[in-house]
Amino acid sequence: MVDSKSKTRLLVVTIVLIAAIGYMIFSLMGNSSSSSLSYYRKIDEVTKDSTYVGKNVRVGGEILKGSVNQEGRKYTFKIHDKDKQLMVTYSGQMPSTFGGGVQAIVEGRLVSQNLMEAKSITTQCPSKYKSKKTGGN
Amino acid sequence: MEKATKLLFAIAAVLLLTGLALAFLVAPQIVIQKDGKDVSIFSQKIFYFHAPIAETSLVAFVIGAIFGALFLARKERKYDFLSFASVELGFVFGALVMWTGDIWTRSEWGTWWEWEPRLTTYLILMLLYSGYFVLRSAVSEESSKARLSAAYSVIAAVTVPFTFFAIRLIPSVHPIVFDSSGAKMEHSMLAAFLVSMFGMTVLYVAFLLLRYQTLLAGEEVDYLKNKLGG
Incomplete structure (x- = not known):
């Protein structure tokens, strides 16, 4: 179904995507205080x-x-x-x-x-x- | 090109040109209070194109997911083509949104990019959908390509409500022009927006049909090639 070259490429892209998205979600959440979800503080x-x-x-x-x-x-x-x-x-x-x-x-x-x-x-x-x-x- | 598609392109052209005229010639410039004085902001004009393109991109992704689900349920080739065509268009409109938004944020927010909820969630959405094309190109066998990308189109569409509600739930710099109280603008502005929005949607449908027809034609060419033996 998927040849090995495509498989490697698919794997690399998946890892990069997950890492990038994970980092973004983390930085968006990480900046908020524990009480409320916000990307800036009052x-x-x-x-x-x-x-x-x-x-x-x-x-x-x-x-x-x-x-x-x-x-x-x-x-x-x-x-x-x-x-x-x-x-x-x-x-x-x-x-x-x-x-x-x-x-x-x-x-x-x-x-x-x-x-x-x-x-x-x-x-x-x-x-x-x-x-x-x-x-x- | 089929007659219906041609007609849709013509309708889209008329609506979008009317929207352009309404936005620049009829809708007044918006005014903000700065140091107690009224200052008009010309860059807001891009709203009449940025927001319709944004909504069309989200609609395209949702429709791509619906056709994807239909493919999974019925296993008919046409649903795979329609789903693929819709996701493709969503991605094109998505790229346009990021470009128009980029110019606008530079002018009004004073920055090219801001890691705020709407921009961040939209970037996540675009990254996920870029994975869709990588997946599609990686799988060579047609039936599993269709099955996998249909499933992917359904899962990736989860990010659509995510980005839609992001600015409504998290305080952000991104304006919320439409909320439960209605549209926060004057009638002539709303008219320009709606005409542009409708035109953009018709344009999307026209492109969807065109792309669908080329995919069908491509399949026929492949079939004929095989029949001839190469």
């Missing part, structure tokens, strides 16, 4: 727990209006989730939708409980399509 999760300091984390929140400071390619800004805030420093290319009031996910090393050195910033695109300001949400 701000209060990292600010109240000192064990995250020095570690690489991914945190989601809204960019605080008026908190963005830019010096060349260096940015400092705050993200917030209600009254919980986290200071973020970042240098590099910013996504075009970056700005106060936009949802973002920042990934990087937590320097202290309230400060992150971000390596990457992902802005979230809206899932509600509006053509003009309609006030409120």
Whole structure:
């Protein structure tokens, strides 16, 4: 049914596929906290727990209006989730939708409980399509 | 090409061109609030093609699985051809989704790739389906090739609900435009989307029939070759 050359090829592909898929599922799950399944953390999760300091984390929140400071390619800004805030420093290319009031996910090393050195910033695109300001949400 | 297939291609062309016109000329640009100001986002236009292609790819994989199951139940050659053709098309539409999505995430999320639930589960789906073609090419004997790939097409389709629900169950950056409350957009946007979506589906059906006919023709050629002795 299957000749030996094809068999070897089939086996190699199967192993590579299983390894790749396994790794992806593991990394997707591994990043989540034990209590809830999520691929990023909430701000209060990292600010109240000192064990995250020095570690690489991914945190989601809204960019605080008026908190963005830019010096060349260096940015400092705050993200917030209600009254919980986290200071973020970042240098590099910013996504075009970056700005106060936009949802973002920042990934990087937590320097202290309230400060992150971000390596990457992902802005979230809206899932509600509006053509003009309609006030409120 | 059969007349019905030609007609389907024509309908798909009209619908997709209408969708294109509606998306760029009729549907308004979306606006987000940035630093308290309204900023319009042009890149959202790709939504009118990205989402229909995505849904068509998932539909194609599900239909591939249905024909696969039918083959396992009835052992008729035509179901193997239809299942194979559908999975093939699902894969082509899948590649298009990843490409259109890639451009879009670069523009709106600021990254080419993000290991978030939708992208990750969709990549898993594509990897699994790439295994389908490897399997098909590895088995030379026709009846076991058909049987094995039919079974594979059914099992691989498990990833379809997996990727569909991933962003609905796990908080993600990938937007959920359609949920139980309906479509979160204006009517003219929804019209552009639906026309494009319908056109993409008709295009898939047209390609499915075309591919099915070529597979049948290929089988006939093989049969005639054998009859002639080489």
